[in-house]
Amino acid sequence: MNKNAGRYTCFLAVALFSLVLFFGNSRDIMAAYEEGDVSNGGTITGTVKIAGDVPEAKMLKADKDQATCGHEDIPSEALIVSGDSAIKNVVVSITNISKGKKFGGGIASLDQKGCVFVPHVAIVPPGSTIDLLNSDDVMHNLHSWSMKNTAFNEGVAGHGKLPKTFEFPETIKMTCDVHKWMTAWLIVQDNPYYAITGADGKFKIDGVPAGTYTVQAWQESIGKTTQEVTVSAGGEAKADFNLEEKAKKERKRK
Numbered sequence: 009m010n011k012n013a014g015r016y017t018c019f020l021a022v023a024l025f026s027l028v029l030f031f032g033n034s035r036d037i038m039a040a041y042e043e044g045d046v047s048n049g050g051t052i053t054g055t056v057k058i059a060g061d062v063p064e065a066k067m068l069k070a071d072k073d074q075a076t077c078g079h080e081d082i083p084s085e086a087l088i089v090s091g092d093s094a095i096k097n098v099v100v101s102i103t104n105i106s107k108g109k110k111f112g113g114g115i116a117s118l119d120q121k122g123c124v125f126v127p128h129v130a131i132v133p134p135g136s137t138i139d140l141l142n143s144d145d146v147m148h149n150l151h152s153w154s155m156k157n158t159a160f161n162e163g164v165a166g167h168g169k170l171p172k173t174f175e176f177p178e179t180i181k182m183t184c185d186v187h188k189w190m191t192a193w194l195i196v197q198d199n200p201y202y203a204i205t206g207a208d209g210k211f212k213i214d215g216v217p218a219g220t221y222t223v224q225a226w227q228e229s230i231g232k233t234t235q236e237v238t239v240s241a242g243g244e245a246k247a248d249f250n251l252e253e254k255a256k257k258e259r260k261r262k
């Protein structure tokens with residue numbers, strides 16, 4: 009290969025690389041969710057339960073700042089199961105929808121109150137700015153374990169607030185590094201088709217355009233489970249989930 013041919017090959021390689029970068033980025037932009045009006049949308053309802061025995065509620069040792077945090081152990085919110093196996097705080101969402109109803113706002117703040125995050129699981133649309141609050145007299149900390157959004161780890165004085173913007177869809181674990189038992193989950197969701205189960209394990213997602221979708225149930229201790237659901241115009245589709253704890257799954261595999 010002569011010198012000119014080498015240069016030409018090099019130029020082609022750079023041009024090709026630039027094209028890949030350009031289309032790669034523009035595809036990300038094109039994949040953004042498109043908001044609009046949905047006429048005669050359907051609903052997806054269901055109940056999320058745990059398979060097998062109801063696990064015992066775990067308690068967390070709260071051994072710091074007891075004048076504010078209390079002298080009692082604090083109930084873990086990592087897996088809240090009612091007597092009839094219903095799981096609270098499961099995020100149920102459609103994972104493959106690019107167009108539909110408008111976002112419904114999401115939460116405005118995430119509080120640290122009585123040395124517990126309130127709420128424990130929260131969802132916001134991409135681009136949301138939320139106030140991370142401290143309603144207590146003691147110093148808390150906000151540590152975001154994010155990969156796509158800029159991670160932060162900052163102290164928040166008593167009755168202070170820290171506004172933060174979350175740009176990219178991601179499931180973010182939040183902790184307070186002062187009080188090790190404090191954990192919350194902030195989900196930046198790329199579409200408005202989601203619901204968080206109540207204490208009865210029930211959820212409802214409405215305004216769904218007719219079609220077949222992948223519906224996902226995500227629980228922080230168990231992980232993700234999906235199922236295909238077909239929604240007809242104005243109809244009500246059912247999607248019940250029976251989640252299995254990882255420990256049980258692993259035991260079965262052995």
Ligand SMILES: [Cu+2]
Pocket residue numbers: 120123147148149184185186187190
């Ligand atoms: Cu704290």
